[in-house]
Amino acid sequence: MANLSHETAAEYWFxxxxxxxxxxxxxxxxxxxxxxxxxxxxxxxxxxxxxxLEDMQNVNLDKVNKHDxxxxxxxxxxSSRGLYxxxxxxxxxxxxxxxxxxxxxxxxxxxxxxxxxxxKRNIAFERLxxxxxxxxxxxxxxxxxxLEGDE
Numbered sequence: 001m002a003n004l005s006h007e008t009a010a011e012y013w014f015x016x017x018x019x020x021x022x023x024x025x026x027x028x029x030x031x032x033x034x035x036x037x038x039x040x041x042x043x044x045x046x047x048x049x050x051x052x053l054e055d056m057q058n059v060n061l062d063k064v065n066k067h068d069x070x071x072x073x074x075x076x077x078x079s080s081r082g083l084y085x086x087x088x089x090x091x092x093x094x095x096x097x098x099x100x101x102x103x104x105x106x107x108x109x110x111x112x113x114x115x116x117x118x119x120k121r122n123i124a125f126e127r128l129x130x131x132x133x134x135x136x137x138x139x140x141x142x143x144x145x146x147l148e149g150d151e
Contacts, residue, residue: 002053002088004046006077009084024128025080028121029093036076046077053088067103068114074100075118079125 013022070089074082090097101122108115133139136138 002050004053006049006081007112009078012084012087013080020129020132022080024132025083026123027113027128028079028125032061032078034076035078036081037078037081042077046073049073053092067100068107069102070100075114075121079121083123083125095120 010022010025013025016022070085074085077085086097086100089100101119104115104118108119110116112121
């Protein structure tokens with residue numbers, strides 16, 4: 001069974017090759033008080049989904065036309081968990097995560113519908129990742145040196 005718990009997702013991102021991803025995700029999750037993580041029905045459904053995802057080669061969201069359901073799920077769980085789920089389907093079928101994002105972009109009617117919330121959260125993640133690089137310790141050091149005339 002694929003373990004879709006929040007703890008497993010956080011551990012996955014903690015050990016990921018880019019350490020900024022984990023820091024950004026933990027920052028995002030510190031303000032995500034609206035997610036349904038821990039709700040018994042959701043946890044049972046995610047455990048069932050993990051069982052279904054065991055045979056990852058058979059995952060094809062196009063064939064079962066479940067992009068909307070996937071977007072609804074990912075939009076209502078912690079960011080690390082949602083991105084972990086996107087990573088899992090993309091590993092099974094490269095390009096799947098992009099298809100989900102494209103589907104959300106084409107089908108959102110407002111920033112408050114499930115697809116809109118999904119997209120806003122993804123954009124926030126990407127922007128925070130970018131900002132963490134722009135304001136990296138090394139770059140700030142370089143700016144300080146330039147301002148002080150050392151460069």
